[in-house]
Amino acid sequence: MNVMQRSNRARKMRxxxxxxxxxxxxxxxxxxxxxxxxxxxxxxxxxxxDGKATMLETAQRLxxxxxxxxxxxxxxxxxxxxxxxxxxTPEGWYVITDSNxxxxxxxxxxxxxxxxxxxxxxxxxxxxxxxxxxxxGAEGPACW
Numbered sequence: 143m144n145v146m147q148r149s150n151r152a153r154k155m156r157x158x159x160x161x162x163x164x165x166x167x168x169x170x171x172x173x174x175x176x177x178x179x180x181x182x183x184x185x186x187x188x189x190x191x192d193g194k195a196t197m198l199e200t201a202q203r204l205x206x207x208x209x210x211x212x213x214x215x216x217x218x219x220x221x222x223x224x225x226x227x228x229x230x231t232p233e234g235w236y237v238i239t240d241s242n243x244x245x246x247x248x249x250x251x252x253x254x255x256x257x258x259x260x261x262x263x264x265x266x267x268x269x270x271x272x273x274x275x276x277x278x279g280a281e282g283p284a285c286w
Contacts, residue, residue: 186261190285193236193252197269200229200238204248204271213245214271230255236267247271 200221207219215222225240235258242249252267264285265278277285 186258186263189233189235189258190261190264190267192231192233193238193254193258193267194286196229196231196236196238197250197252197267200225200250201248201269201271201273214248215243215245225250241268242270 203221204214204219207216207222208214210216211218213219217223222240222243225238225243228237228239230237231252235255236252237255238250238252240248241251248271250269252269254261254266261279263279263281267285268274268276268278275286276283279285
């Protein structure tokens with residue numbers, strides 16, 4: 143083996159240079175910067191489903207009370223009494239209350255809790271006895 147062949151072999155066996163490593167780190171950083179906000183948005187939408195499902199279930203129970211007692215706020219209606227203190231959703235991301243309790247009306251409000259408080263796009267969700275859906279945040283009804 144001559145000197146020229148050894149020199150070529152030594153070049154081929156070299157490891158990764160610092161510049162190559164820095165380029166990889168920058169590319170990974172860019173990918174994370176693009177993907178992370180989308181991931182956070184998806185997490186918030188998933189948590190929002192927890193509040194919406196509980197509100198819809200509560201509204202159905204209130205409708206059954208209205209059918210039975212001809213009032214959403216009748217003393218025999220257990221769900222109406224539990225709304226006074228608030229109902230925490232199964233995952234704990236929202237607390238459901240009735241901000242407009244009356245014999246012929248209700249307005250359920252799902253107030254975000256914990257990390258879901260950071261959901262500025264939607265904020266508190268609401269549902270009325272007329273099935274009007276809204277949200278306190280910038281997206282409003284689109285949150286539903």
